[in-house]
Amino acid sequence: MARTTGIDFHPAKHIDFKPPSKIYSMSDILLKKSPISDFAVSEPFQLFTPEAIACMREEIFKPEVMNNFQYSSNLAQCQLRGYAAKAAPFLYDTWKHPETLAIISKIAGIDLVPEMDFEIAHINLSSNPGAQKGEDLAAIRDRQLFEEDEGIAGCPWEDDKPIVDWHTDAYPFGRYIEHQALRAFGSTERITSVTSFRPKQASFPDDTVLTTVRPISDLSELYLQFSEYRLQMLEERIRQQLHLLRDTERGHRKFDTVAMKGFLSEQEVFLCHMNKQLVPDQFVKKGEIDDSHLFSDFSSSSKKRRLAEA
Numbered sequence: 001m002a003r004t005t006g007i008d009f010h011p012a013k014h015i016d017f018k019p020p021s022k023i024y025s026m027s028d029i030l031l032k033k034s035p036i037s038d039f040a041v042s043e044p045f046q047l048f049t050p051e052a053i054a055c056m057r058e059e060i061f062k063p064e065v066m067n068n069f070q071y072s073s074n075l076a077q078c079q080l081r082g083y084a085a086k087a088a089p090f091l092y093d094t095w096k097h098p099e100t101l102a103i104i105s106k107i108a109g110i111d112l113v114p115e116m117d118f119e120i121a122h123i124n125l126s127s128n129p130g131a132q133k134g135e136d137l138a139a140i141r142d143r144q145l146f147e148e149d150e151g152i153a154g155c156p157w158e159d160d161k162p163i164v165d166w167h168t169d170a171y172p173f174g175r176y177i178e179h180q181a182l183r184a185f186g187s188t189e190r191i192t193s194v195t196s197f198r199p200k201q202a203s204f205p206d207d208t209v210l211t212t213v214r215p216i217s218d219l220s221e222l223y224l225q226f227s228e229y230r231l232q233m234l235e236e237r238i239r240q241q242l243h244l245l246r247d248t249e250r251g252h253r254k255f256d257t258v259a260m261k262g263f264l265s266e267q268e269v270f271l272c273h274m275n276k277q278l279v280p281d282q283f284v285k286k287g288e289i290d291d292s293h294l295f296s297d298f299s300s301s302s303k304k305r306r307l308a309e310a
């Protein structure tokens with residue numbers, strides 16, 4: 001692969017968007033609409049050029065990233081998280097760029113921004129079935145180097161376990177659909193890069209839950225970034241409410257008690273939800289995600305539990 005380190009993201013050079021053939025709503029897949037959108041999922045589509053993908057690959061395989069940002073849990077053996085802002089400028093700029101966000105927002109039908117910096121370009125890696133936990137990245141890197149040298153595709157790596165087991169996501173987009181990340185059949189590897197989004201507008205509800213990400217994060221960074229954007233939302237909401245109040249005063253209109261009480265109740269719920277997400281550090285166990293976030297009957301763990309309870 002060509003050396004790409006140091007290349008800056010330029011949309012004209014790195015975006016090659018081919019719109020999805022179909023976008024599915026929540027009702028299309030027989031699920032309830034989420035509080036913010038009826039968008040469910042789209043058919044796969046191309047967004048970046050091969051050169052952009054090469055730059056991204058190069059960044060995630062840097063020793064600095066592989067050695068310092070690796071996480072594993074009972075749901076997934078090998079993930080890279082929280083590295084983009086610190087060690088992957090190309091990936092970071094890609095997902096922060098207004099042109100990228102405009103495309104994603106158009107497909108989702110709502111203006112979106114990345115959930116928080118920590119969640120930019122989360123990586124799931126498929127593993128060699130023979131490898132122990134923690135050896136996955138080295139195995140993939142060695143395999144990649146070998147194949148580059150040889151110019152061949154090697155044997156499939158898949159075993160019968162998914163890369164990420166049944167789960168719902170933490171963030172407003174994807175959060176209401178239980179899913180797995182499956183292995184790629186007949187290929188040597190599967191690397192998925194996931195960037196989570198939330199609505200840009202502060203007045204929209206934000207139902208982010210941190211259940212599935214606390215155990216696979218630098219807790220201090222996760223809590224800091226979560227608190228920061230939520231308080232910014234609150235700041236913006238209060239500013240908008242103050243504008244309304246001042247307009248009421250200037251227009252000599254009557255104070256709207258019902259509206260103000262509604263606003264206050266909404267913010268009480270917002271703050272209560274936020275406080276609940278900040279589970280004290282000593283109760284968060286690294287790598288251990290329970291299945292309390294699952295609410296459908298699809299998962300094998302739910303099935304096992306029901307059988308055990310029956």
Ligand SMILES: [Fe+2]
Nearest residue numbers: 167168169179
């Ligand atoms: Fe997911």
